[in-house]
Amino acid sequence: MDKLSAMKAFVRVVESGTFTKASESLGVPKAQVTRLVQSLEQDLKTLLLNRTTRRVVTTADGAAYYERAARVLDDVEELESNMSSAKLQPRGKLRIDVSPPVANQIIIPSLADFCERYPDIQIDIGVGERPVDLVGESVDCVVRAGAVSDPSLVARRLGEVRRVFCASPAYLKRCGTPQHPTELEDEPHRVIRYFTYGGGRLGYALERDGEQYEFNPHSTIAVNDSSAMVAAGLAGLGIARSNSVVAGPYLESGRLKLVLPDWNAGSIPLHAVYPPNRHVSAKLRVFIDWVADVCAKSLASPH
Numbered sequence: 001m002d003k004l005s006a007m008k009a010f011v012r013v014v015e016s017g018t019f020t021k022a023s024e025s026l027g028v029p030k031a032q033v034t035r036l037v038q039s040l041e042q043d044l045k046t047l048l049l050n051r052t053t054r055r056v057v058t059t060a061d062g063a064a065y066y067e068r069a070a071r072v073l074d075d076v077e078e079l080e081s082n083m084s085s086a087k088l089q090p091r092g093k094l095r096i097d098v099s100p101p102v103a104n105q106i107i108i109p110s111l112a113d114f115c116e117r118y119p120d121i122q123i124d125i126g127v128g129e130r131p132v133d134l135v136g137e138s139v140d141c142v143v144r145a146g147a148v149s150d151p152s153l154v155a156r157r158l159g160e161v162r163r164v165f166c167a168s169p170a171y172l173k174r175c176g177t178p179q180h181p182t183e184l185e186d187e188p189h190r191v192i193r194y195f196t197y198g199g200g201r202l203g204y205a206l207e208r209d210g211e212q213y214e215f216n217p218h219s220t221i222a223v224n225d226s227s228a229m230v231a232a233g234l235a236g237l238g239i240a241r242s243n244s245v246v247a248g249p250y251l252e253s254g255r256l257k258l259v260l261p262d263w264n265a266g267s268i269p270l271h272a273v274y275p276p277n278r279h280v281s282a283k284l285r286v287f288i289d290w291v292a293d294v295c296a297k298s299l300a301s302p303h
Helices: 003-016 019-026 030-044 060-084 100-117 169-175 181-185 226-234 244-253 282-299
Strands: 049-051 056-058 092-098 121-127 141-145 154-167 193-196 204-208 211-215 240-243 257-259 267-274
Touching (some): 003 019, 003 030, 003 049, 003 056, 003 060, 019 030, 056 060, 060 092, 092 100, 092 282, 100 121, 100 141, 100 244, 100 282, 141 282, 154 282, 169 257, 181 211, 226 244, 244 282, 267 282
Parallel strands (some): 092 121, 092 141
Antiparallel strands (some): 049 056, 141 267, 154 240, 154 257, 154 267
């Protein structure tokens, strides 16, 4: 049995859903596809597919085998492409995981450009904030804001996400526009704060021309999520401390206004992170270069 041919037949059956469609895409008889998959199951001594009259679905073992087999075939295909000609377009599947604000405000709005440049790369984009096991989940890279806590990972700095204080026009009309951080601790102002479970509400810090100001402002509302922070600001509940990515669209539209814009509220580093023990494939390399360029342009926005 040609193991690579059998793996390719199996992967194509899973992706197309039927043996007939798999045989058509591979350009070989259906009977040959069936024999290859059956030989693979015999070699592995396990059932990979449950056959029905309309389509096939993977068993638990089949689903696990598919993830690894698809990765192996991608690597083989890319290796062959790289060896045959350095000028060939990168190709294959790329799995990334991105935090929601960066995905929705930076990467996805610009993604058409990447797809036009690299039409042979298929991208799976996981969107969320959960910790990702890059090796165990076969994720090529994650894009996250904040410090990289695992020193075993390779991190490329993509830029700095600026923190900003902002409020709705209605709130500023009602309570006035503060000119100095000291005013945030006085009536009638309210500042929406972050809290952590077991850690209480967080204080804030601002800096301007060497002058630093740390404060614990009046707050009726506290949240533990950046999107909720902006939602509270839009609702006029107080002055929100957000960041330029999350608050950016609302600042551009005028639904939020910057507060104390000449004070520095700090920033958060943005990284592309990937495992050090994985070959940096051409498809991953061009994606990281592309996303670094996109982030640099987006994070340089004046808002």
